[in-house]
Structure formats: C-alpha cells, structure tokens
Amino acid sequence: xxxxxxxxxxxxxxxxLEADKLKSVLRRTPIADNxxxxxxxxxxxxxxxxxLVLDEWAPAGSDxxxxxxxxxxxxxxxxxxxxxxxxxxxxxxxxxxxxxxxxGRIFGLLPPDQAASFRSLWEEFEAQETPSSRYxxxxxxxxxxxxxxEAGGGSWVTYSVRRPQVLKRMExxxxxxxxxxxxxxxxxxxxxxxxxxxxxxxxxxx
Amino acid sequence: xxxxxxxxxxxxxxxxLEADKLKSVLRRTPIADNxxxxxxxxxxxxxxxxxLVLDEWAPAGSDxxxxxxxxxxxxxxxxxxxxxxxxxxxxxxxxxxxxxxxxGRIFGLLPPDQAASFRSLWEEFEAQETPSSRYxxxxxxxxxxxxxxEAGGGSWVTYSVRRPQVLKRMExxxxxxxxxxxxxxxxxxxxxxxxxxxxxxxxxxx
Numbered sequence: 045x046x047x048x049x050x051x052x053x054x055x056x057x058x059x060x061l062e063a064d065k066l067k068s069v070l071r072r073t074p075i076a077d078n079x080x081x082x083x084x085x086x087x088x089x090x091x092x093x094x095x096l097v098l099d100e101w102a103p104a105g106s107d108x109x110x111x112x113x114x115x116x117x118x119x120x121x122x123x124x125x126x127x128x129x130x131x132x133x134x135x136x137x138x139x140x141x142x143x144x145x146x147x148g149r150i151f152g153l154l155p156p157d158q159a160a161s162f163r164s165l166w167e168e169f170e171a172q173e174t175p176s177s178r179y180x181x182x183x184x185x186x187x188x189x190x191x192x193x194e195a196g197g198g199s200w201v202t203y204s205v206r207r208p209q210v211l212k213r214m215e216x217x218x219x220x221x222x223x224x225x226x227x228x229x230x231x232x233x234x235x236x237x238x239x240x241x242x243x244x245x246x247x248x249x250x
Numbered sequence: 251x252x253x254x255x256x257x258x259x260x261x262x263x264x265x266x267l268e269a270d271k272l273k274s275v276l277r278r279t280p281i282a283d284n285x286x287x288x289x290x291x292x293x294x295x296x297x298x299x300x301x302l303v304l305d306e307w308a309p310a311g312s313d314x315x316x317x318x319x320x321x322x323x324x325x326x327x328x329x330x331x332x333x334x335x336x337x338x339x340x341x342x343x344x345x346x347x348x349x350x351x352x353x354g355r356i357f358g359l360l361p362p363d364q365a366a367s368f369r370s371l372w373e374e375f376e377a378q379e380t381p382s383s384r385y386x387x388x389x390x391x392x393x394x395x396x397x398x399x400e401a402g403g404g405s406w407v408t409y410s411v412r413r414p415q416v417l418k419r420m421e422x423x424x425x426x427x428x429x430x431x432x433x434x435x436x437x438x439x440x441x442x443x444x445x446x447x448x449x450x451x452x453x454x455x456x
C-alpha cells in the first residue's frame with residue numbers, strides 16, 4: 045500500500061459530505077408506516093440489508109457482497125439528477141443524460157482511481173448485464189413493492205398506478221429471482237384485490 | 251441449494267418490513283446541511299459508503315465488504331432499544347441488556363439459521379475484536395464527527411460536549427485508523443477553535 049496521502053483523505057471526505065445530500069432526495073414511495081416519504085439514502089440501506097437477507101433467491105453467479113456495493117452506490121447520481129419516478133414516462137426523458145453528467149461531477153470528487161472505480165460500479169448497476177447487478181436491480185424493484193403494500197398502497201394509490209405498469213416494472217424480479225416470483229405475484233394480486241393497484245380490465249384483457 | 255421455501259421468504263420479508271422502522275429512529279447528530287436530525291438507517295448507509303471509500307485507511311486484516319455487512323446490521327437493535335446518546339453516561343446504563351433483548355426479538359424474525367448468523371454479525375461489531383469490526387467501529391465514530399463539523403457543530407453544540415469527551419469517543423479512530431488520525435485531530439482542533447467543542451482547560455490541562 046502507498047504511504048498515507050492526506051490529500052486523498054481530504055478528497056474522500058469531500059465526497060462523503062457531498063454524498064450526505066442523498067438523505068434529502070425524496071422518493072415517491074413512503075416508509076412502511078406511511079408517516080412520510082422515503083429518501084434515497086435510507087432506501088439504499090434497505091436494499092443492502094435485503095441483499096444480505098434474500099441471497100438464497102439471487103440469480104446464479106451473483107455475488108451478494110458485490111451486489112451490496114452496487115446498491116450502496118446506485119442512487120448517488122440523484123443528488124444532481126433527482127429521483128425519477130418510474131411510472132412517469134415524461135420524467136424519464138433525458139434521465140440518462142442527466143445521470144451521466146451527475147456521475148461525472150459526483151464521482152469526480154474522489155481521487156481519480158476511485159472516481160473511475162465508483163463510476164464503473166454505477167454503470168454496472170445500470171447495465172443489468174452481470175448476475176450481481178441483476179440481483180441488485182431486482183431488489184430495487186422488490187423493496188418499494190413491499191413498502192408500498194405495507195404502507196397501504198403508497199405511490200400506487202397516489203398516482204393511480206395500473207396492474208400492467210406494476211407487472212412491467214417488476215419484470216427484473218420475474219426474470220432474475222424466478223423462485224421468489226410466485227410470492228411477489230401473490231402480493232400484487234392482493235394489492236389489486238384491495239384496490240391499491242388499478243385493475244384495468246379493458247387494457248389487460250381486451 | 252435447497253428448494254425454494256415460501257415460508258422462509260415470508261419470514262425474510264417480515265424481517266425486512268420490521269427493519270424499516272430503523273428509518274424512524276432518530277440520532278442526536280443532524281444531517282450535514284443541519285436541516286434535521288439524522289436517522290439510523292441513512293446513517294448506516296453512510297457508514298457502508300464510507301467503508302468502501304476509506305478502505306485504504308482500514309487496519310491490516312480488515313475485509314472491506316465484511317465491514318460493510320457489519321455496518322448495515324449494527325444499528326438494527328435500536329428499533330427496540332433506541333439510539334443511546336454516546337455522551338450521556340446515564341442513558342448508557344442498561345444499554346447492553348436492552349440491546350441483547352432487542353437482538354433476540356428482531357433477528358428472531360428471520361429463519362433460525364439466518365437469525366443466528368445476523369446476530370453474530372451484530373455481536374462481532376459490538377466486541378471490536380476483529381480487524382473488520384474495528385474498522386466498522388472507527389467509521390461509526392468518524393461519520394458523526396464529519397457531519398457535526400459540516401453542520402456547524404451539531405450534537406457537540408446542542409449538548410455542550412467537551413474536547414476530552416470527543417477525544418475519548420474518537421479513540422477507535424486513533425487506534426485502528428492511525429494514518430488518518432492526524433487529519434481527524436486537525437478537524438477536532440478546528441472545531442475547538444471555532445467554539446463548536448468546549449475547550450475545558452481546567453479539566454484537560456490541570
């Protein structure tokens with residue numbers, strides 16, 4: 045290991061203090077007791093815990109600890125780019141451009157070697173090509189589903205989300221955590237039956 | 251791997267929803283912009299990120315990813331036991347008993363094999379005997395120091411904390427991240443000079 049470099053430590057601390065702002069980025073989903081909206085920092089913690097707890101349901105080849113690393117880093121770009129609501133197509137226009145610029149600035153606060161390695165973690169998460177990143181993405185869909193259901197509907201109710209939209213959004217769980225999918229589908233069906241998700245028969249069964 | 255067991259998944263989900271309550275456990279330190287108090291879930295995320303970023307300052311033999319696992323789990327007992335303010339000796343009486351009971355209930359929501367392994371992660375963090383747990387504990391002291399300083403004093407100012415108390419509290423950094431200690435001491439000295447930490451000459455230099 046190289047000699048301790050105080051300048052590297054200063055840059056690392058600057059980055060950590062900038063990262064603190066993720067605690068003020070609000071998501072559309074509430075926390076489970078429905079008392080307030082969730083922020084992206086505590087959401088990221090919840091995903092890391094879920095990665096540890098649910099690893100027997102992860103896709104073959106996934107590395108649980110690497111998936112934790114991905115979820116800890118995955119939302120940092122929101123400090124500049126904001127949280128883009130999954131069920132709002134208009135808001136998703138330009139998302140990639142905004143987030144790439146954000147990654148450049150935020151990870152660029154780190155010493156250059158770390159800026160590159162942290163950016164590549166974020167890119168790996170986004171690309172969903174490695175087993176660990178597929179597991180991480182599936183968890184990023186599952187956690188808000190669990191919290192919405194527990195909270196009595198959460199963002200589904202606030203934005204009148206329809207069943208086909210939820211099924212499309214949950215596709216990474218069906219594909220990459222297939223053994224868990226029947227239970228997840230059961231939760232979706234219970235949410236539909238309870239009126240928390242709109243069952244739009246005209247669209248789903250033409 | 252064993253066949254998928256829906257009952258295990260149900261227990262794992264119950265645990266994850268119980269864990270959500272950590273988002274409502276408030277600490278005495280604010281977030282860095284001083285707009286509100288920090289909660290223990292987002293604090294745990296910040297520690298996991300710090301574990302990744304600062305790993306070149308970790309003690310020999312520490313495993314960064316294992317340290318992340320420890321910090322993700324370390325505060326879950328606070329759901330029952332509450333956050334015990336480090337600078338309040340009275341509040342720390344009975345802390346261990348409260349936290350052990352909490353660990354039994356909260357980790358006990360998991361399937362038995364996982365209940366045991368998660369509990370042992372928490373015990374490893376508390377014992378501070380392994381290099382990874384020493385790194386995790388040092389980060390758990392460093393993060394509130396950085397945030398307090400950035401926030402203009404935070405809990406130091408609110409509770410009139412004195413320099414010897416801060417030095418004692420930061421002892422794990424001095425011992426287990428010694429290369430980073432001169433910079434940390436510089437931050438403490440700047441906080442003293444700015445009046446954010448009480449310099450009690452009568453006590454420190456009798």
